[in-house]
Amino acid sequence: MATNRFHVVDVFAQERYAGNQLAVVHDAASLTDAEMQAITRETNFSEATFIDSPETRDGGYDVRIFDPAEEIPFAGHPTIGTAFVIREFVRDDRPDELTLNLGVGQIPVHVERDDDGNETFWMHQIPPTFERTFDHSFAARILSLDEEDVDRRFPVQLVSTGLPTLVVPLRSLDAVRRAETDHGPYYTDLIEPHGNMNVVLFAPEAEDGNDLHARVFADCAGVPEDPATGSSNGCLAAYLVEHGYFDLDDIEVCVEQGYEMGRPSLLHLRASKTDDDIDVRVGGRVISVAEGNLL
Structure with missing residues (x-):
């Protein structure tokens, strides 16, 4: 029945x-x-x-x-x-x-x-929280990348708007495509000491004329890669404003994700800095x- x-x-x-x-x-x-x-x-x-x-x-x-x-x-x-x-x-x-x-x-x-x-x-x-930062070399190690692939102008930081996400800025679309979690340091150096979290990596180059290209890994949740992640992109939106990635206190950007998985996705991000906090909205x-x- x-x-x-x-x-x-x-x-x-x-x-x-x-x-x-x-x-x-x-x-x-x-x-x-x-x-x-x-x-x-x-x-x-x-x-x-x-x-x-x-x-x-x-x-x-x-x-x-x-x-x-x-x-x-x-x-x-x-x-x-x-x-x-x-x-x-x-x-x-x-x-x-x-x-x-x-x-x-x-x-x-x-x-x-x-x-x-x-x-x-x-x-x-919900309003974002900005938590601990990690060395750029550490991020490169868990993502099987060279240290030069990580954009040193901006921090590698744990951010949460309800679900913790490690935000990793990369220098190029090529670096985003080459990234993959190295399960040894990913689990022993990141997840075991700091708890379950998503990892979002992004670069200011895109395949389809969008503002950013991103990928999200969540191996700890049984999701090696996610094709479109609203929670992590909300963390990314807050991060972009907090660290002046576009030199703006108010942003509206388009992020493409899922291309490496054959499931192209488009996420719209809005974030604005107020006196007390950062207002975050994600749409699609x-x-x-x-x-x-x-x-």
């Missing part, structure tokens, strides 16, 4: 079968934690989300996010993709503003349309791919 309905969407995609895949399961209050973890592993995606109920609580929808290893308090493409599914398949009125209740708190999402009618879903991330398109029921 059919049970929970689910949808599969591609997030940060310009067309179907690009971007980052996401499975969104409805009426998840009927599932145990172990079942949600097993379903996530069954999809073989980097994350799956579970909408507790079609009803709101405190103005938001209770949503849980799992990666292949564990439940996590926040992730970018699951937030945007789940908001899309709620708007398209749960609500009858297709509102342009929604709120998700996640582990990090309430995350608002709103929709903007361009002149051609294309819709971009924007999430407002969402395309519906499949729907069905768990058995």
Whole structure:
């Protein structure tokens, strides 16, 4: 007998079968934690989300996010993709503003349309925290690169907007393409002493005329490489403003990701420095791919 309905969407995609895949399961209050973890592993995606109920609580929808290893308090493409599914398949009125209740708190999402009618879903991330920095040589070692590949003008720094990410500035598109995690130092020198984190590496060159080209590694979560990562790009947006990468306190940039995986993705970043903090928003398109029921 059919049970929970689910949808599969591609997030940060310009067309179907690009971007980052996401499975969104409805009426998840009927599932145990172990079942949600097993379903996530069954999809073989980097994350799956579970909408507790079609009803709101405190103005938001209770949503849980799992990666292949564990439940996590926040992730970018699951937030945007789940908001899309709620708007398209749960609500009858297709509102342009929604709120998700996640582990990090309430995350608002709103929709903007361009002149051609294309819709971009924007999430407002929690204020960033800037944590410890690492030597450039250390970053090169864990990414199997030469030290000269790392851009010494800017720090290698751990940043979080709900999910920790190590931000690594590289000098060239070629360096980004050559990077791969060296599992020895990656685990023994980074993950074991400092905890699980994503690693985002980027360069100011791009394949398709965008502002930056990025890759994200999350081996510790069972995701060797992620095709589109909203949480890490939110950390990147905050980093770009904090360290004056573009010599601006307000930025709006386009980041391409996933090209090395054959899943090209486009993420829109907005960040602005205020008196007290940095306001971070990440946006992208969402395309519906499949729907069905768990058995």
